[in-house]
Amino acid sequence: MRMFFAKVFISLRRCLFLCEKVFVFLVESFFLVMEIRSRAMDRTMALFGPELLQVADSVARDKGINRDEVLDAMEQAIQKAGRSKYGHEHDIRAHIDRRSGEIQLGRFMEVVETVENEMTQVTLDQAQRLKPDAKVGEFLVDSLPPIDFGRIAAQTAKQVIVQKVRDAERQRQYDEYRHRMTEVVNGLVKRTEFGNVVVDLGRAEAMLRRDELIPREHFKNGDRVRAYIYDVRQEPRGPQIFLSRTHPQFMAKLFAQEVPEIYDSIIEIKAVARDPGSRAKIAVMSNDSSIDPVGACVGMRGSRVQAVVQELQGEKIDIIQWSGDPATFIVNALAPAEVAKVVLDEETRRIEAVVPDDQLSLAIGRRGQNVRLASQLTGWEIDILTEAEESERRQEELKSRTKLFIEALYVDDVIAHLLVTEGFSTVEEIAYVPLDELVGINAFDEDVGAELQRRAAVYLEERDRKYEAQRKELGVVDAVADLEGLTPAMLVALGRKGIKTLDDVADLATDELVEILGPEVLAAEDAAGVIMAARAHWFDAPGAASAGTVETPETP
Secondary structure: HHHHHHHHHHHHHHHOOOOOHHHHHHHHHHHHHHHHOOOOOOHHHHHHHHHHHHHHHHHHHHHHOOOOHHHHHHHHHHHHHHHHHHOOOOOOEEEEEOOOOEEEEEEEEEEOOOOOOOOOOEEEHHHHHHOOOOOOOEEEEEOOOOOOOHHHHHHHHHHHHHHHHHHHHHHHHHHHHHHOOOOEEEEEEEEEOOEEEEEEEOOOOOEEEEHOOOOOOOOOOEEEEEEEEEEEEEOEEEEEEEOOOOOOHHHHHHHHHHOHHHHHHOOEEEEEEEEOOOOOEEEEEEOOOOOHHHHHHHOOOHHHHHHHHHHHHOOOOEEOOOOOOOHHHHHHHHOOOOOEEEEEEEEOEEEEEOOOOHHHHHHOOHHHHHHHHHHHHOOOOOEEEEHHHHHHHHHHHHHHHHHHHHHHHHOOOOHHHHHHHOOOOOHHHHOOOOOHHOOOOOOOOOHHHHHHHHHHHHHHHHHHHHHHHHHHHOOOOOHHOOOOOOHHHHHHHHHHHOOOHHHHHHHOOOHHHHHHHOOOOOOOOHHHHHHHHHHHHHOOOOOOOOOOOOOOOOOO
């Protein structure tokens, strides 16, 4: 057994320390071999205990794992070798005393009522002959004598120990770094593989992939690198730590390191948008009204922001005042362009920003960069219009709506124009608005308001009759018409696209339905509701819905 452990531990130390402590290993190994060879061959395993514990302590310290994990690996190696010696059918177990290092090898027999495996079980009567107080469920231990394993067994045991130590080290790395996600770490470039940078973090390696590097950024072996941990995965080959220098939160963490007010939570970073290596926008707010968040992030003569810019390879950074009001926030986000007016659509989270003609290129930015970053920062879709374009569009809308009211309500252009200027854009609004709102319009009394609503209702009723006739002519089934959220006009539009049954609607994706009807007519959320309602019949009893029946117009 002594010679077995000499072979195992010498090989183990060579595997674990050769790359890091070559000279120390060679000296220690030499004296270890000399010491073991000088002992008498009939000594017990207990004499090897102190050396065993020393090796376990050394491995545990070097690999940053618990000593018990190393000793557990040694026990498993002894067990495997013992079973090879005495037979795999036996339950051979090894135990290493954590204080003395003494090794105990034994065969375990379970006490049972009925024996199913004679090699690992014994009846209660047989057990009580050896141990009078034995009970069912206990184990009887038959101690085995020290054995000397050969070279092959020693090599096998070494492989078991090395693998177990590696597994423990990988688990330690995973447990440590999964709790460090979202942190910024420093490391040294170890090597480059196909453009991906392997970073040595000291007690672990991390991967900085090519697409997570700032454009035109190159590292050489030995270079220091700072990066953001954005993912830690447990994979068969070990934990994989992934770093990024393009992640928006990398910039946020850099500002937190440079600006004490952010670290102390006096200033909050609300949002970050980046075009790595080129330009970025960061929105900040202050919890202390006496502190200017933008000025604090810029620092004296720009010292704080310049430290971040240098780390990010010259990336230009716009620091923006955050606001809870979407319109104000978007106006700030479009800086340095000046915004004259904004029009918000909260349902679709879309906004139109009107800028002076000479500010258009500045608002859009190079290749749309400024408006794209502003959109990412705010979470709103932003359309940029010049004042001239907005004025022209407003005139077109005024003309089309005035014409609609003249034709639908049989009024003159003065009244139609007045309705448009008061904010009415559709006949439905006039038909269903409270009468008080119409009466409140200048020169409208209650009789005029009621008459306008009556004419609007007649127009809508006639229009819906026409749509209903078109729907039936197109063959759109009643089950589709009964879906909540679809108007007669929408049903006609679907019929013209060949969508006529519940299954036709159910087979659509949300974006397909929105594209057919138009985002200004049906929002994505409402479209998803319509599709789910159409799919409901798939889960009903057979024949519960007439999904496959297509109506055809009767022939005279």
